[in-house]
Amino acid sequence: MSSIDNYSTKLLLDIKDNNLTFSNFYLADDQVTKILVAELKLPWSTCPNCRYPLVHNGHYVSHVRYLSANASKPLQIELHKQRLYCQSCHHSFMANSPLIDKHCSIANPVKQKIIQDLTTDRAMTDIAQSNHVSANTVLRTFTKFKHLPQDTDYNYLPEHLGVDEFRGVGRQLHFICVDDDTHEIIKILPTRLKKEIMACFKKFPLIVRSRVKTITMDLNAYYQDLAQELFPNAQIIIDRFHIVQMLNRSFNQLRVQTMKQFKHSDRRYSLLKYYWKSYLKPYNQLEVKQVKYYQHLKDRLTQEQIVEEGLAVSPKLRATYDLMQDFRQALANHNPKQMSQLCDEDVALGEQMKITLKTFKHNRKAVLNAATSKYSNGCVEGTNRKIKQIQRTAYGYRNFSNMTARIRLEAKNAILKENNLSMIA
Ligand SMILES: [Zn+2]
Numbered sequence: 169m170s171s172i173d174n175y176s177t178k179l180l181l182d183i184k185d186n187n188l189t190f191s192n193f194y195l196a197d198d199q200v201t202k203i204l205v206a207e208l209k210l211p212w213s214t215c216p217n218c219r220y221p222l223v224h225n226g227h228y229v230s231h232v233r234y235l236s237a238n239a240s241k242p243l244q245i246e247l248h249k250q251r252l253y254c255q256s257c258h259h260s261f262m263a264n265s266p267l268i269d270k271h272c273s274i275a276n277p278v279k280q281k282i283i284q285d286l287t288t289d290r291a292m293t294d295i296a297q298s299n300h301v302s303a304n305t306v307l308r309t310f311t312k313f314k315h316l317p318q319d320t321d322y323n324y325l326p327e328h329l330g331v332d333e334f335r336g337v338g339r340q341l342h343f344i345c346v347d348d349d350t351h352e353i354i355k356i357l358p359t360r361l362k363k364e365i366m367a368c369f370k371k372f373p374l375i376v377r378s379r380v381k382t383i384t385m386d387l388n389a390y391y392q393d394l395a396q397e398l399f400p401n402a403q404i405i406i407d408r409f410h411i412v413q414m415l416n417r418s419f420n421q422l423r424v425q426t427m428k429q430f431k432h433s434d435r436r437y438s439l440l441k442y443y444w445k446s447y448l449k450p451y452n453q454l455e456v457k458q459v460k461y462y463q464h465l466k467d468r469l470t471q472e473q474i475v476e477e478g479l480a481v482s483p484k485l486r487a488t489y490d491l492m493q494d495f496r497q498a499l500a501n502h503n504p505k506q507m508s509q510l511c512d513e514d515v516a517l518g519e520q521m522k523i524t525l526k527t528f529k530h531n532r533k534a535v536l537n538a539a540t541s542k543y544s545n546g547c548v549e550g551t552n553r554k555i556k557q558i559q560r561t562a563y564g565y566r567n568f569s570n571m572t573a574r575i576r577l578e579a580k581n582a583i584l585k586e587n588n589l590s591m592i593a
Pocket of ligand 1: 215216217218219220254255256257258259
């Protein structure tokens with residue numbers, strides 16, 4: 169056992185308790201764990217009940233796990249808690265420290281470190297290992313955080329919302345609502361049922377809900393009805409990505425249909441099959457000068473020539489292609505007028521494209537908003553990707569509230585306030 173300096177030890181361990189004094193240290197039997205010996209004194213020498221002088225009544229020794237600088241070398245404090253006895257009222261007193269809770273052998277800074285670690289994308293067993301605690305301790309600390317009262321402010325809603333759904337506990341779809349400006353998660357609901365969404369947002373008074381200006385979403389008619397009912401002044405914006413995706417899919421469907429009319433050895437089959445990516449490229453970005461040798465066609469052509477030759481196979485395919493390109497162009501140029509005209513265009517189109525246009529016409533205003541608004545569903549989709557990662561790291565969640573608590577911890581704006589941490593510890 170060697171003696172150590174009390175002041176510098178406390179400085180290094182960031183311990184401010186004046187009643188605690190370090191005296192020496194030794195290695196445990198495993199020759200790895202360092203054990204610091206400290207005495208914890210009671211701040212008074214007379215009985216707080218009857219002012220009678222207290223007498224010595226031994227020490228209570230407990231081993232407290234503490235943070236160590238090197239994760240492979242655990243650190244423990246052998247804490248000698250002073251016990252005093254009052255001979256007048258027969259009360260006994262034991263020293264206490266804000267460093268550790270009663271009946272607990274894990275120091276509070278360790279618990280704070282665990283919560284800090286839980287905000288990163290790490291498995292609980294991993295966090296347990298690096299802090300020299302059991303996985304159950306991590307879970308217990310996490311549960312404490314989970315049950316902290318959440319200060320939900322029903323007098324505020326952001327002006328720009330994004331809604332979507334993601335797959336989570338039990339392969340179920342959960343509803344998610346995000347602030348489009350700050351990317352903060354506003355709500356995650358266990359289901360996407362109308363009843364639940366209504367009940368959740370009806371808690372906000374109508375005046376608060378009326379302040380919402382835009383709501384971005386994918387082409388889900390279900391949410392549009394809900395949004396109109398809940399947020400009377402909000403403009404619905406269909407996500408740009410989903411519009412383009414629907415157009416591309418509709419074109420691709422017709423392309424495959426046309427392609428299948430020909431034999432595999434046919435040049436037209438190869439034109440439509442192997443160079444599908446060129447058709448989806450914006451027309452003005454196609455290579456027009458540089459000639460390349462194409463293996464499947466055994467020919468030297470430019471990209472534009474391939475597209476033109478492929479489209480010449482069928483007038484219907486040509487018309488569908490033109491519509492897809494024009495619509496995408498109009499969207500990129502923020503031209504809602506042209507988009508509206510294209511919706512009404514009456515030419516022979518592929519079946520799938522007809523359905524797509526019908527959907528656009530049905531949600532005309534919301535689709536046209538996509539061209540003029542700077543908001544899109546990008547941030548919700550990004551949040552969903554992050555949630556997917558959280559679920560993967562945990563090998564899936566079985567409990568919805570555990571999942572949302574962890575998402576809350578790992579969220580971008582989860583700034584852990586000091587008082588928040590002290591509430592857990
Ligand atoms: Zn007393």
